[in-house]
Ligand SMILES: Nc1ncnc2c1ncn2[C@@H]1O[C@H](COP(=O)(O)OP(=O)(O)OP(=O)(O)O)[C@@H](O)[C@H]1O
């Protein structure tokens with residue numbers, strides 16, 4: 307059984323039936339022990355998806371429909387207080403900005419400890435011991451002495467390690483990490499990702515990792531979900547995504563990274579940009595930028611269709627009728 | 638932290654020096670001959686000379702100043718012309734009442750203001766927010782002497798619940814004491830409640846939108862806990878700044894309120910001094926109030942450093 311099952315999730319901005327959506331009809335599943343990478347350009351709704359699942363949307367953004375089933379229970383069913391009970395127990399999240407995500411005037415030990423005491427019911431002593439273990443687990447040197455540190459006394463990488471420790475304190479079934487390394491130096495990025503992968507593998511939790519770095523996807527993912535303008539464009543296992551991307555947008559994303567085998571000079575960017583919220587085309591949202599667009603793409607958005615067991619795609623002309631290997635290379 | 642305390646203490650010294658200079662200069666700033674008020678047509682030139690000598694006006698200004706500093710440093714603020722007792726004892730006798738009044742009003746203002754501002758911030762844009770903020774604006778706009786008179790008319794004259802003025806010592810009659818303090822405290826606090834409520838609301842709104850508040854929410858902590866444990870302490874810096882300013886304003890308003898409610902505090906002493914041109918009283922009183930004000934702000938700065946570890950680094 308899936309650890310996380312998201313069904314027809316729709317998130318909108320504002321009230322009323324005509325409120326524009328930032329997520330529309332998003333469905334996917336994620337098993338325990340699996341890593342799902344969510345990719346897509348800026349503004350495609352990756353963070354909105356994370357916040358929607360966490361129940362952390364703030365006014366005026368709200369979930370307008372769909373279900374989120376965590377380990378068999380529909381967490382959208384019990385209202386906000388039941389959802390709150392899931393956070394810090396079954397659900398944890400790591401945010402993009404380690405510099406601002408920690409309370410600047412609270413000691414690191416307390417920021418971890420409050421989860422342990424208030425959410426896990428530990429005594430102050432137990433919480434202290436466990437906090438040290440967690441800091442050791444995220445490879446912070448001299449862990450015991452760091453309990454009394456304030457965030458400003460730590461580097462960005464160290465702070466993100468603390469954030470991971472905070473998230474792990476809950477021993478979550480699902481950990482969502484929203485671009486956890488984007489704000490960090492390249493060398494630190496690799497360390498943090500290694501750490502996340504090790505912890506994920508050893509704890510068996512499900513990990514939803516948001517990134518716009520396809521290198522990270524190749525390193526970390528079991529499954530990949532490509533979001534475009536709030537809709538799922540393609541969902542596949544990692545090998546399939548790199549070997550046989552079906553959606554023109556996925557193909558364009560892959561083409562936009564410089565690859566070593568073509569001499570590193572193939573840096574193609576996708577022309578145009580993601581349509582703004584409320585300015586979506588009626589049919590396929592990628593149509594204005596799609597090289598394979600036909601009239602049939604315009605009246606209604608194409609549904610996510612299963613191509614083969616490991617690959618679904620929301621496109622009327624998957625592969626654009628032409629396999630990527632056969633696409634003429636640029637340069 | 639000890640270094641910070643020391644640095645902060647040292648920085649107070651030049652301010653104290655300036656303040657005492659200004660208290661001293663009062664005698665020249667207020668127009669007219671300082672001796673005129675105490676003399677009448679029958680006074681002889683000898684009387685004038687004696688008074689000038691008593692006030693030290695017969696010496697060159699620089700010497701006067703040096704003597705003033707010398708005396709202030711040894712705690713001698715001179716002799717009241719009218720009361721014929723040392724200024725220091727006149728002030729010390731009345732100081733407890735003024736400090737008590739200001740402290741009660743400060744506690745009331747901070748407690749109510751922070752609660753109201755936090756409440757409004759967490760309900761931003763709702764009618765509850767708007768009502769609280771309208772009340773705060775109303776409180777902010779009411780002149781203190783007018784409010785004092787209004788309260789007297791309603792609660793003393795009409796309802797007869799509370800005395801219209803006068804002071805009952807705590808030890809003589811605790812209930813009477815409490816009753817005598819209610820109206821002056823409220824009068825003094827109302828303006829500042831409005832001020833603190835508005836400041837707290839905007840500080841809390843700033844904090845609520847910050848990333849770490851979302852992190853706290855992602856931990857599944859309760860809304861009230863998040864506001865009290867993560868929100869308020871981070872909003873405390875601007876609130877403290879305002880509290881420091883308010884403590885000064887309270888001392889100023891206390892002067893008016895003591896007059897309205899006939900309370901024998903330092904404020905009333907200074908007003909009496911001004912009306913009768915009792916220069917030593919004016920000088921001593923001002924010096925005292927300013928020193929208290931400086932002390933309050935020193936405490937505020939130390940609280941900053943306690944609350945926010947980043948301040949100690951600066
Ligand atoms: N409070 C809001 N009100 C209106 N629109 C919003 C709000 N927050 C986000 N959006 C819009 O929702 C869309 C999705 O935003 P989201 O932050 O999820 O993108 P993202 O994929 O995480 O991008 P990035 O890679 O830049 O983090 C964007 O078009 C954004 O402008």
Ligand code: SF4
Pocket residue numbers: 553554555590591592593594596597598599600603608620621622623624
């Ligand atoms: S549905 Fe049509 S427009 Fe949309 S991606 Fe496929 S080919 Fe392009």
Ligand SMILES: [Mg+2]
Pocket residue numbers: 352353354484
């Ligand atoms: Mg984002």
